[in-house]
Amino acid sequence: MQPLLKVQALSKSFNLRAGLFSRRKFDVLKNISFCLEQGETLAIIGETGSGKSTLAKLLAGADSADTGQILLDGTIIEDKGIRDQQCRHIRMIFQDSEASLNPGLTIGEMLNDCLQYNTNLDKPSRAEKIRATLNKVGLLNDHQHYYPHMFSGGQLQRVALARALILDPKVVVLDEALSSLDPSVRAQTVNLLLKLQQDTGLSYILITHHLSLVRHISDQLVVLDHGEIVEYGKTRDIFQNPKSKVTQKLLSC
Amino acid sequence: MAKFNLFSEESNKSPLARFWRKFKSNHPALVGLWIFIAFAILAAAAPLIAPYGVNQQHSDALLIPPSWHEMGDVRFILGTDDLGRDVLSRLMNGATYTFGLSVIAALITTIIGVLVGTFAGISRGLRSSFLNHLLDITLSIPSLLLAIIIIAILGPGLMNTVWAIILALLPQFIHSVRNLIVTELSKDYITAFKLDGASNWHILSRGIFPNIYEHIVVIFTMALSTAILDISALGFLKLGAQPPTTEWGAILAENLGLIYLAPWTVGLPGVLLFLAVLSTNLVGDGLRQVLKARKAD
Secondary structure, eight states, X not given: OOOSEEEEEEEEEEEEEOSSSOEEEEEEEEEEXXXXXXXXXXXXXXXXXXXXXXXXXXXXXXXXXXXXXXXXXXXXXXXXXXXXXXXXXXXXXXXXTTTTSOTTSOHHHHHHHHHHHHOOOOHHHHHHHHHHHHHHTTOOGGGGGOOGGGSOHHHHHHHHHHHHHTTOOSEEEEESXXXXXXXXXXXXXXXXXXXXXXXXXXXXXXXXXXXXXXXXXXXXXXXXXXXXXXXXXXXXXXXXXXXXXXXXXXXXX | OOOSOOSXXXXXXXXXXXXXXXXXXXXXXXXXXXXXXXXXXXXXXXXXXXXXXXXXXXXXXXXXXXXXXXXXXXXXXXXXXXXXXXXXXXXXXXXXXXXXXXXHHHHHHHHHHHHHHHHXXXXXXXXXXXXXXXXXXXXXXXXXXXXXXXXXXXXXXXXXXXXXXXXXXXXXXXXXHHHHHHHHHTSHHHHHHHHTTOOHHHIIIIIIHHHHHHHHHXXXXXXXXXXXXXXXXXXXXXXXXXXXXXXXXXXXHHTGGGXXXXXXXXXXXXXXXXXXXXXXXXXXXXXXXXXXXXXXX
16 A cells, blocks of 8 residues: 655755855755655654754755655655645644744735635635634634734644644644643643544654654654664654664663 | 634734834824924925915015014014025925925835845845845945935936935845845745745735835835935035025025024024934834834734
């Protein structure tokens, strides 16, 4: 059976300025491959600078890879850095949800823009969709008239989630999205995410430092170190029996 | 789901409404805004509300001091000059030239500056750095000097002055707008907006402009106060408006010889110039403070 998301040999390097004219190539990601089934959660952990956030950006389409492919449901959506621009099945939630929302637009306008650019829905059905999505993430319909500065941190995370979900994606990438929340709100959000996963068969790619969270919600685990996958497998197996030194170090702290 | 209507519509303050509420609490800026509006009305309607014509001479009333002086005449509230022209009417009409033309010059600068600045902001590589470094060179010359150089090429005259001022103000304007756009473009919400499928035009019109137009207004007020000073300075140097045009700087220069005999003919245009620049700067400063306060919360 074809997995939902298949990442094959993804590599990315940045050109750094080393001297006046010389440039040094810096490999951020080297040969990354993994698969994700529908309704599963894949966690990516690693030290700071190991390329986690770059990987998240590549998956969401905010940046393009140098080589490698991303396949979704068997169709290629990115091949050697050329992305299918119409594909909105992988959506990303940013680390700082307030910074990722336009301060000059209300939530309703922002969600409406999303729908307008990507679907052929008419006005009443867009309004209905916005209402349904806000309810799905536990916000009220009235919240669509609010500006981002009027929300608290936890609510903003829900707004960001609503923005990701309104286009009915198959995969949601959470780039440290839960780290900035306090424990109770984080627990709430995690429960919301798990409920959505049960209801709609959503897949998550979770990028975090938070090991207990990883243990709690992820099915598979990728350990990144200096742009390379050092360990990849079932979360439970890796937690019980970490093979590489890097993983042991990460898990012990 | 929602049983109660807990949130009333009115409490949803848009960023613009919040901006105005904060601005209102800054009283000097508010007074500046009133003076500014008064000047704007004067600039638009001066010929209609001025008591006498600009060049109407009263041969029976030469060099009459302002009406509160014991030698004054109530017909001429601010007195007359050596040709028997009513100072009040001339000064009111001067607002059209000094203030009105400055506003027009600043507006044209804003339109061109925003267009070019946007282009410079979104372009990358060679084009961007060409625009930047070319403008950096002109930035090193003070705007008044630049305007004088342009006047030297175009020849003196009021309209030439306006063009010179527009050209002199543009580099700074383009630079500021470009910097605003570049900072804004690197923010997360633009990336998120791109991932929503927004085109370049959407990113500019719905993503960036709603968040920088206040900054553009602030730059506009700075450009305006420079324009007022430049236009009157050029008028004073006899490079801009020529007498008998009632531009305040030109009035100042024309009456400079009368400073001991009739100080009101020199002092009053000076006071008006001062007020025009002060009100513009107060408004600009108030706007800047609100922007700063908004960044903090």
